[in-house]
Structures are given as C-alpha cells and as structure tokens.
Amino acid sequence: MIILGLSGALNHDASAALLIDGEIVAAAEEERFIREKHAKNRMPLNAARFCLAFAGIDARDIDIVAYPYAPIGLGSPARWHYAKRHWYAPDRALDALLNGNRRYRRNRGRVLVMGTALGIDWSTTRFVPVEHHLAHASSSYHLSGFTERTAILGVDGKGEYATTFFGYGEGGRIHKIKELYDPDSISGVYGAMTEYLGFEMLDGEYKVMGMAPYGDAARHDLSRLFRPVRGEVEVDTRYVNTVGLRRYREDGVGYYFSRKLVDWLGPRRTDESLDEPFVHYAASLQKLFEDTCLHLVDTHLGAILAETGKLAFAGGGALNVKLNQRLIARADVKELFVQPAAGDSGTALGAATYVAAGCGENLSRMQHVYLGPVFSTDECQRALRAIAAPLESVRLEDVPRETARLLAEGNPVAWFQGRMEFGPRALGARSILGCPSVAGIADRINAQIKFRERWRPFCPSVLDRVAPQVIQSHHPAPFMTITFDVAESWKRRIPEVVHRDGTARVQVVEQATNPRYYALLEQMEALTGDAVVLNTSLNRQGEPIVCTPADALAMFVGSDLEYLVLEDLLVTKRR
Numbered sequence: 001m002i003i004l005g006l007s008g009a010l011n012h013d014a015s016a017a018l019l020i021d022g023e024i025v026a027a028a029e030e031e032r033f034i035r036e037k038h039a040k041n042r043m044p045l046n047a048a049r050f051c052l053a054f055a056g057i058d059a060r061d062i063d064i065v066a067y068p069y070a071p072i073g074l075g076s077p078a079r080w081h082y083a084k085r086h087w088y089a090p091d092r093a094l095d096a097l098l099n100g101n102r103r104y105r106r107n108r109g110r111v112l113v114m115g116t117a118l119g120i121d122w123s124t125t126r127f128v129p130v131e132h133h134l135a136h137a138s139s140s141y142h143l144s145g146f147t148e149r150t151a152i153l154g155v156d157g158k159g160e161y162a163t164t165f166f167g168y169g170e171g172g173r174i175h176k177i178k179e180l181y182d183p184d185s186i187s188g189v190y191g192a193m194t195e196y197l198g199f200e201m202l203d204g205e206y207k208v209m210g211m212a213p214y215g216d217a218a219r220h221d222l223s224r225l226f227r228p229v230r231g232e233v234e235v236d237t238r239y240v241n242t243v244g245l246r247r248y249r250e251d252g253v254g255y256y257f258s259r260k261l262v263d264w265l266g267p268r269r270t271d272e273s274l275d276e277p278f279v280h281y282a283a284s285l286q287k288l289f290e291d292t293c294l295h296l297v298d299t300h301l302g303a304i305l306a307e308t309g310k311l312a313f314a315g316g317g318a319l320n321v322k323l324n325q326r327l328i329a330r331a332d333v334k335e336l337f338v339q340p341a342a343g344d345s346g347t348a349l350g351a352a353t354y355v356a357a358g359c360g361e362n363l364s365r366m367q368h369v370y371l372g373p374v375f376s377t378d379e380c381q382r383a384l385r386a387i388a389a390p391l392e393s394v395r396l397e398d399v400p401r402e403t404a405r406l407l408a409e410g411n412p413v414a415w416f417q418g419r420m421e422f423g424p425r426a427l428g429a430r431s432i433l434g435c436p437s438v439a440g441i442a443d444r445i446n447a448q449i450k451f452r453e454r455w456r457p458f459c460p461s462v463l464d465r466v467a468p469q470v471i472q473s474h475h476p477a478p479f480m481t482i483t484f485d486v487a488e489s490w491k492r493r494i495p496e497v498v499h500r501d502g503t504a505r506v507q508v509v510e511q512a513t514n515p516r517y518y519a520l521l522e523q524m525e526a527l528t529g530d531a532v533v534l535n536t537s538l539n540r541q542g543e544p545i546v547c548t549p550a551d552a553l554a555m556f557v558g559s560d561l562e563y564l565v566l567e568d569l570l571v572t573k574r575r
Ligand SMILES: [Fe+2]
Pocket: 132, 136, 156, 157, 158, 159, 315, 316, 343, 344, 347
C-alpha cells in the first residue's frame, strides 16, 4: 500500500513522508526546498514531489493521503473545554461550539487542491484525516520498535484542541488515556515565555533551554503560570496563552502573553545579553516544565511504565532534551524513544504510520533520518561549474581521512554527504564539523558562519563503541534528542561540546546507518585520540539546513568557511 503523509495543518512545518508497504521510503520538510524556515502558511508540494520522484511512482498510484488534523465532534470534551476557558473572548468560545471544525474544513480543502496540483486522482486516492495528537503518538510509538505495552506521551502547543496526550500502544494499536485541551498547554506556555524572553516561537525554545543553566531556578517562582492539579493542568490565561484583547502588544506585534505578565516580571527581553533576571526566568520556566511533565507522567503513565518501562514521546515538547534526560533517569523508564522529527514536520510521518498500522501493515523501528534528497559527485560538480564564484575543487581519494586531517588541524569543515536529514537536527549529512578538543573551535565556527549566541552549546557526534564512556550510559541516542552527563575525564578532552551544566546532547553514530560518518569518527580517533566531532547544522543563521549542492555552495560562498566537503569533492576558496 502506498501512503503519502502530509503536514502543515497548523500553518508551520509543512512536510511530506512516503510509506510503501510500511517502509519509510522518503520524507522531507518543505522549508528545505523553498528556503524559508518552517515553511509558514505553506503546503508541502515540493516535499511531496520529491518523495514521489525519489520512489519513482506516479501521484495516481497513491492509495491514501493521510493528514494530521481531523474533525472533532461536539460530543468530545475538547470543544466545551475550549469554550469554557475562553469565556473572556466570547467570539472564540462561541466559534468553538458553533463552528468548531472550520479549520479542519479549510485544511482539507487545501490538501485537495495541493493533491490535484501533484497529479492525484481523488476518485481513486482516499483522503484520511488523523487527529493531530494521534499522529504525534504514532510517529513515536509505531516507529519505536517496542513490542511490549508502551506508554505514549505527546506534548505540543496545540493540535485541533488537544495540547498534551497520554496513552499507550499495544499490539500496534494506540489507546488514549487522557488529553489536556487548549488553552491548558504547558508547551504553549513555554512558547509564550520564549517570546517574552526575546526569542521566536518554534526556534527560540532551544535557546531558552540553553539559557536555563546560567540561571537559578529558585530565584523566581513562576508556578503561578500553571499548576498541575490531580493530573490536570490549569494555565493562568491572565498571564500566558492569552488570546484576543488580553494579549500584550508592542509595535503592532501581538504576543501570547499579557500586559499583566509584563507588569509582574518587567519589560520583555529585547537584546542578546545573558542578564538577570532573564536567565533566572529561563531556569525557573525549564524547571516548572520538567517538574510538571514528570508529575503528569507519574499520574497517567506510571502504571504502564511500572509494567514494561517503555516510553514513546513526540510533539514539540519532546525536543526538550533536558526533560528527556530526566525521563530516562526515572527508575521506571527502561527505554525512551523520541521521534527525531518530534515537532509538526513529524506528523506527516505520524499520520502515514497511523493509517498504515490501521491497515495492518508492519512498521519497524526508525533507525535513521536520512530520508531526503541525495546527489552524486557528478551532480555536485555540475553545481560547482554553474556557480560564478572563485572556487577550487579536488576529488578526494579518501574522504573520511582527509576531512579528519582538516578537522584535527583546527578547521571548521562543511560536510555534505548522502541523503538529507528529516527533522530539525543535522546528524552528519548536512553538518558543519569541528574538532572538539581544539580550544576555540566553537568561537571559530561562530565567527565564520553561525553567529549564534556564544552561550548556546554545540553538540557532539560520538562513535558508538566510545559513547558509553563519554555519556556514562548505554541508552540509545542516535538522534540528539537527549542530554547526558559527560564523564569528568571527557569534559577535559572535548570541552567545546560540553554545556555549562556538564551535559551534552550527543548523537551516537553507528556504522550501519552512516558508514562514511562512522569512518570519519574512526579517523578522528586515530589522529586525536577522541572519536568525537562537534556537529552543528549546515546553514546560515535564520535559514533552513541546506538541501542541494547549489544551496551548500551558495551558503559556503556567503560565509567565511574555508572548507566544504561536497560528496567526494573538497571545495575551497581561491585566494
Ligand atoms: Fe503538533
């Protein structure tokens, strides 16, 4: 059966994923093709075209289009909860009751139009909507490879109405235990506070998390923002997750927090500094988020975890790597699987897998994220010839060995290899690499291309046989979705990839899923003694990760980077 999953229902992170007989053949985010981060208000037409072309199939061959947004009946508590809690904005409250599936109908219409543009024949291809949180749940549970009863956690801003999901998977089926509904969204509060702390929602959450270790959570009590009560959470919408007239506005921009929050905490942060009181707010928010999630997991998933210890997690909140570290530290969690595309782009995969599982197809553990476009060295050469820039290139005899030499000499190297990653993390296909024992390499990468706040951590990729020594754990970590405490001896060896709190968000690299990256790490070990590289995404600030050789070359020319390894080619700038 051929199933095309699409995302973008919440007007960001449009993506496409193609499943053929239960196998993920291709998946990609629209932002990479249109070169606009998060592809806001876009449908995933280019991503879907790529998936079909990669698989060599025609749009008319698609059996089902699965979409992670479904109608919610008036019998569901979701719409009533929304209406009751938005009493202060009666137009919204009434709309939820009288016309609560308007957004679904609009979404469906957009998918039908896009499908027609793609060449789908809707008389033979079925459109199947999947509830947003069931899609997130499926993207983690059905791709976890867990065969026992598995606790499922979903934390994100908001789907149709649900914001937080607790359930379990058993025998390939997903069962709901409990949902929280808008405006009671802990992830939404994190997003609103991200805005208050001077960052943009969808990207800034990582920055708040990176800022938190610089502050003292005990300095400010933010618990009035929301409180967990007997397995429920009630957000105080007088401060955050506000809509309508309660929203704080500044220079014509509306925020998801209120004037009352500003009166309480002071003016929002507007500069790049790492100052008080904002670092303490970040620390306090992070702690409140973690504590609340853990409390809710206790309440709703504790019994299942006590039984099997297996936990699957998705939704934007699952990208909170510090929370994930605390989840795996729980005595009742034996293994945590986090969907690497935990944000909304992963719901394309989730909707497709949900439908596939319902049709009885076998799904197996997601081993890697290399699901995007791939380019041959010849195609790279053609892209190089097409660009009018003073560049030189040589074909490398041994790509891992010669790249390792450049890295060990203290150079940042742009690394473009194989199929592009699906999900927000660069995992050794579209990366900028550095040697983490070279003092100042992080600063050098920042100076040459990244220009990001120096206090934000860079992350390591580690060879699998060395990883347990570095992170003091045997827990799987292929996707940079969990932080670990770095062993004391390794903190001194690879200081450039250890965060202020002594943790690192590692990627453990296995030979089977990325042999060339693995070989590079082996060469690093031979040259430096440490089978570790600093790995950050291949993009300029504010741009999506590069997709094509042309994107990589344009980025390279527009930066101060000196070395680009483009498949088998080493590209340098003519002096
Ligand atoms: Fe979502």
